[in-house]
Amino acid sequence: METLDAVQAVLRERMSGLICPELLGFENETKTLHDVIERTAAFGESNSILLIGPRGTGKSTLLKKILDDLNKDKRITRNLQTVYLNGLLQTDDKIALKEITQQLELENTVDGRVFGSFAENLRFLLDSLKSGDQLSSKPVLFVLEEFDLFAHHKNQTLLYNLFDIAQSAQTPLCVVGLTCRLDVIELLEKRVKSRFSHRQIYLFNKQSFKEFVYVFQTYLQLNQDKTIEVKDSKFVKKWNTEVEKLAKESAMLDILRRQFNTNKDIRALLNLMVIPVGRLSHTHQYLLSSDFIDSFRHHSIDSKAAILHGISVLELCLVIAMSHLNEIYDGEPFNFEMVYNEYRKFSERRSSMQKFDRAVVMKAFEHLQQLELIMPLDNSSVRIQKEYRLMALLLDKSQILETLQKYPNCPTEIKQWAQSAVLT
Amino acid sequence: MSSHNVLVSDKQCPVHCRDDQYYLLKSLFGQNEQHTVGSVFLYGTTGTGKSLVVNKLMHTLQVPHVKLDCTEFYSSRVLYEQVLNNISMQNSDQDSSNEAQSTPMRCDNMNDFVKLLKSTIDHLDLTNETLYIILDKAERLRDLDSNVLPATLRLKELTKCNVCVVLISEIVWEKFQGGTGLLDPFIIHFPDYNKDQLLEIMTLDTPEGYTREFYSAYCNLVINIFMVVCRNLNELRHMALLNFPKYVQPIESGECTHKDSRKLWRNIEPHLKKALQTVYLREVSSTQWEVMQMDTGGAVVPATPSHTARQSLELPFYSKYLLIAAYLASYNPAKSDKRFFAKHSGKQSKRKIVKHERTSNQLLGPKPFPLDRLMAIFYSIVEGKVSATSNIFSQVTSLVSLQLLGQIGKDVLEAPKYKCLVSLDFIKQIARSVQFDVVKYLYDFI
Numbered sequence: 095m096e097t098l099d100a101v102q103a104v105l106r107e108r109m110s111g112l113i114c115p116e117l118l119g120f121e122n123e124t125k126t127l128h129d130v131i132e133r134t135a136a137f138g139e140s141n142s143i144l145l146i147g148p149r150g151t152g153k154s155t156l157l158k159k160i161l162d163d164l165n166k167d168k169r170i171t172r173n174l175q176t177v178y179l180n181g182l183l184q185t186d187d188k189i190a191l192k193e194i195t196q197q198l199e200l201e202n203t204v205d206g207r208v209f210g211s212f213a214e215n216l217r218f219l220l221d222s223l224k225s226g227d228q229l230s231s232k233p234v235l236f237v238l239e240e241f242d243l244f245a246h247h248k249n250q251t252l253l254y255n256l257f258d259i260a261q262s263a264q265t266p267l268c269v270v271g272l273t274c275r276l277d278v279i280e281l282l283e284k285r286v287k288s289r290f291s292h293r294q295i296y297l298f299n300k301q302s303f304k305e306f307v308y309v310f311q312t313y314l315q316l317n318q319d320k321t322i323e324v325k326d327s328k329f330v331k332k333w334n335t336e337v338e339k340l341a342k343e344s345a346m347l348d349i350l351r352r353q354f355n356t357n358k359d360i361r362a363l364l365n366l367m368v369i370p371v372g373r374l375s376h377t378h379q380y381l382l383s384s385d386f387i388d389s390f391r392h393h394s395i396d397s398k399a400a401i402l403h404g405i406s407v408l409e410l411c412l413v414i415a416m417s418h419l420n421e422i423y424d425g426e427p428f429n430f431e432m433v434y435n436e437y438r439k440f441s442e443r444r445s446s447m448q449k450f451d452r453a454v455v456m457k458a459f460e461h462l463q464q465l466e467l468i469m470p471l472d473n474s475s476v477r478i479q480k481e482y483r484l485m486a487l488l489l490d491k492s493q494i495l496e497t498l499q500k501y502p503n504c505p506t507e508i509k510q511w512a513q514s515a516v517l518t
Numbered sequence: 519m520s521s522h523n524v525l526v527s528d529k530q531c532p533v534h535c536r537d538d539q540y541y542l543l544k545s546l547f548g549q550n551e552q553h554t555v556g557s558v559f560l561y562g563t564t565g566t567g568k569s570l571v572v573n574k575l576m577h578t579l580q581v582p583h584v585k586l587d588c589t590e591f592y593s594s595r596v597l598y599e600q601v602l603n604n605i606s607m608q609n610s611d612q613d614s615s616n617e618a619q620s621t622p623m624r625c626d627n628m629n630d631f632v633k634l635l636k637s638t639i640d641h642l643d644l645t646n647e648t649l650y651i652i653l654d655k656a657e658r659l660r661d662l663d664s665n666v667l668p669a670t671l672r673l674k675e676l677t678k679c680n681v682c683v684v685l686i687s688e689i690v691w692e693k694f695q696g697g698t699g700l701l702d703p704f705i706i707h708f709p710d711y712n713k714d715q716l717l718e719i720m721t722l723d724t725p726e727g728y729t730r731e732f733y734s735a736y737c738n739l740v741i742n743i744f745m746v747v748c749r750n751l752n753e754l755r756h757m758a759l760l761n762f763p764k765y766v767q768p769i770e771s772g773e774c775t776h777k778d779s780r781k782l783w784r785n786i787e788p789h790l791k792k793a794l795q796t797v798y799l800r801e802v803s804s805t806q807w808e809v810m811q812m813d814t815g816g817a818v819v820p821a822t823p824s825h826t827a828r829q830s831l832e833l834p835f836y837s838k839y840l841l842i843a844a845y846l847a848s849y850n851p852a853k854s855d856k857r858f859f860a861k862h863s864g865k866q867s868k869r870k871i872v873k874h875e876r877t878s879n880q881l882l883g884p885k886p887f888p889l890d891r892l893m894a895i896f897y898s899i900v901e902g903k904v905s906a907t908s909n910i911f912s913q914v915t916s917l918v919s920l921q922l923l924g925q926i927g928k929d930v931l932e933a934p935k936y937k938c939l940v941s942l943d944f945i946k947q948i949a950r951s952v953q954f955d956v957v958k959y960l961y962d963f964i
Binding site: 099102103106107109110111112149180181182183184185186189193242243274275361362365368369372373393395397398400401403404405406407408429431432435447448450451453454457458461464465466477478479481482502503 | 542545546548549551552553554555556561562563564566627628629632657663665668669672674675676688689690691692693698699701702704705707709710712713745746747748749794795798799801880881882883884924939
C-alpha cells in the first residue's frame with residue numbers, strides 16, 4: 095500500500111534523528127539564543143555563547159530550529175554567513191582553517207580547494223576578518239559542535255583567534271559552541287577564557303513522565319501543524335486516533351514508565367520504537383502495545399550473560415576456577431598456570447569428565463581472552479611467556495552463578511563446584 | 519573463516535536457524551529508499567552466523583553496500599580509502615566506462631572522508647537508496663584514532679546522506695563506550711546454536727553417496743566428543759568433514775555395513791580423541807592429518823604429547839647441561855643454591871620449609887638470573903672438568919637463538935641476564951637423556 099510506505103518513510107526519518115517534530119521545554123533558552131544570534135545578524139553585535147548539556151538533550155536540534163526560524167527573514171539570509179565546524183571532523187587547527195576558508199569562499203579558495211600553508215591561511219583569514227567593522231561588513235556565525243574537542247588542539251589557536259575577534263570591534267562575529275562536557279570552561283587556557291564572554295546556556299532534561307508520554311505521542315502522530323506528510327487524510331485521522339488510544343493503554347504506559355525509570359533520553363525512546371515501526375505492513379496496519387513489549391524485551395537483554403551462555407563447558411570450568419582463585423587470594427591477578435592447576439585439581443578429584451591436555455585448555459583460555467572476558471594487566475614493556483602473563487577476570491560471581499542456571503545441559507558437578515564454599 | 523559456504527537456501531529463510539535475526543534485520547532495513555537507523559551493532563560468540571546473515575540479506579535486497587574487515591585497518595587512512603574506493607568500484611559499472619574513476623582516491627582525515635563520501639554518492643547517483651557500510655571485527659575501530667568510532671556512528675548525521683553503518687563484533691557494546699559518550703546504535707544479539715541446531719546445520723554438508731540420517735548420526739558422535747571443548751560451528755564442521763573418510767573406511771573396505779554403528783564407533787573413537795589433541799590445536803595441518811590417517815590403516819597410534827616436534831631437537835652434551843643449569847637457576851630461589859650445589863652445605867635448618875601453593879615458582883614463571891650464576895651451577899652439576907672456553911659461552915648464545923633461553927635487558931657486555939623458557943616436561947626429558955635427576959634439585963619438589 096502506498097500510504098503505508100509513506101507512513102513508514104516519515105516515521106523512519108524521525109527515528110534516525112533527521113526530523114524532530116517538537117522540542118519540549120527550553121522556552122527561555124530558545125529565546126535567549128535567538129536574541130543573541132539575531133542581534134549579530136541584524137545589528138552587527140559580536141557575541142560568544144556556549145550551549146552545554148548532556149548527550150541527547152537537544153542542543154543541535156535547538157540550534158537548528160532557531161536557525162530555520164531566523165532564515166525565514168529575508169534580511170538575515172542576505173546578510174548572515176554561517177560556518178559549521180565539528181570537533182570530530184576537524185581534529186586539527188590546520189584542517190579547521192581550511193574548512194573555514196572553504197565555507198566562507200574566500201579568495202584563496204579555488205574550486206573548493208585551499209592553497210597555501212597553515213600560517214599563510216591563518217594570516218589571510220585574520221586579515222579578512224579584522225579589516226571589517228561593525229557598519230560595513232557582513233556578520234559571520236560560527237557554529238562549533240563538540241566544542242570541547244577544539245580545546246584539545248595545540249595552543250587552542252583557533253579558539254583564541256575567534257574569541258579575540260569577537261571581543262574587539264572588528265567584523266561582527268557570533269561564536270556558538272555546543273558541548274556535552276559540563277566542565278568545558280576548565281579546559282580553556284587563561285588567555286582564551288578571558289576573551290570568552292562566559293555566557294552559558296545549560297540544557298537539562300527535566301521532563302516529567304507526562305511530558306515523556308506526550309513526546310512519545312508527537313513522534314508517532316502524522317500531519318501535525320498543518321504540514322502534509324501523508325496524503326490520505328482519512329487514514330491519517332484514524333492513525334492519529336489509534337496512537338492516542340495506544341498512549342493511554344495501561345500496558346503501554348507500563349512499558350513507558352519502565353523506560354522512563356531507566357533512561358529518560360529521547361534517543362533511547364526512539365530506539366524502542368524501531369522494532370514496532372519495522373513491523374508495519376498491510377496485515378499489521380496500526381501499532382500495538384504488544385510490539386512495544388517485544389521491543390522492550392529485546393533491548394533489556396543482558397549482553398554479558400548472553401555471551402557467557404555461548405561458551406563451552408571447558409571454558410566455563412576455567413571461568414569458575416578463576417572465580418575461585420579470586421576468592422581465595424582476594425582479587426589478586428592470576429596467570430594461566432594457576433588456573434590450569436586449579437582446573438586440574440578439580441578434574442582429578444571431583445569430576446568424572448574427560449581430562450584435557452594442557453594445550454587444549456590453553457586454546458580455551460585464549461578464546462576467553464578473545465571474547466574479552468579476561469584481560470591481561472598491562473605490562474607490555476616486559477615480554478613474558480603467555481602462560482605466565484598476569485590476567486584479571488572481568489566477571490562477577492553473581493553473573494557466573496546466573497549463567498549456570500540458564501546454561502543448557504550443564505553437568506551438575508560443575509554447578510556444585512561453583513557453588514561450593516572455598517576452603518582455604 | 520567462511521570457506522565452507524555450502525549452506526543450501528531453504529524456502530522459508532535463506533539462513534538456517536537464524537530466522538528471527540534475519541527477519542528482524544530485514545524489517546529494520548525496510549525498503550531500499552527508506553531511511554534506516556544510523557548505525558546497527560550485531561554481536562554474538564564466534565561462529566553464530568552474524569556475517570552470513572548480513573551477506574545473505576545484502577544479496578537479497580540488492581542494495582548498494584561495502585563489506586570490509588577492520589583487521590586490515592592498521593591506520594584510519596586505510597579505512598577511509600577502502601570505503602571510498604569500494605563504493606566507486608562496485609557502482610562504476612553503472613556509469614559509462616570513460617567516466618569511471620580509474621585513479622583510486624586518497625583521503626587521510628575524517629573531514630575529507632565525509633566530503634568525498636558525499637560527493638561520491640552524488641556522483642554515482644546513489645542518493646535514492648540506502649548505502650550500507652558493513653564493518654566486520656568492529657572492535658578494532660577502538661584502536662584507531664579516538665575520533666573514528668564516534669564519527670563513524672554519526673556518519674548519517676555528518677554526511678546528511680542516506681547511509682547506514684553496520685558493525686559486527688564478538689565483544690559486547692559496553693566495552694566500546696568511552697570518552698565523552700557515543701551515539702548508541704541499534705543492538706542485536708545473535709545467540710549461540712544449541713545442539714539440535716548444530717546438528718541441523720552440519721547435516722547440510724552430507725557428502726555424496728550417503729544418506730542424511732547416516733551423516734546426522736555421525737555428526738552426533740562428533741558433537742558429543744567436541745562439544746565439551748568447543749561450540750564453534752566452523753571448527754565442528756571442519757572436524758566432521760575431515761574425519762568422515764576414516765569413519766566410512768570400514769564400509770568402503772567391506773568390513774561392515776551402514777547399520778553396524780557400534781563397530782564404526784569403535785573404529786572412529788580413538789581417532790577423534792587424537793584429533794582433539796593434534797588437528798584441533800592446529801599442531802598438524804589438515805592435509806598432514808589426512809595422510810596420517812591413510813598411513814596407519816587399522817592400527818591406532820596412541821596420542822603423543824604435543825611437543826613431539828620439540829623432542830626431535832638434539833642438543834650437544836654440554837648444551838643439555840647448560841639448559842638444565844638454566845632451568846634450575848630460573849626456578850630455584852638464589853638462597854637455595856647453597857644447599858643444592860655446594861659440596862659442604864653446612865647444617866641444614868631442622869625447621870620445615872613452609873611453602874604456599876601460590877608462591878610456587880612453577881606457577882609464577884621463570885625468574886631472570888645473571889650469567890655468573892648459570893656458570894656456577896653448571897660447573898657444579900656437570901661431571902668432569904670443564905674449562906671456561908669460548909665454546910661454552912657460544913653454546914649459551916645458540917640456546918638463546920633457539921629460543922630455549924631468553925635474554926633480558928639491554929646490557930649484553932657487562933652483566934647479561936637470561937631466563938629459561940622451557941617447560942618442566944621438556945627439561946625432564948632432556949635430563950633423562952643424560953641420566954640426571956632434575957627433580958631432586960628443584961626447590962618446589964622438596
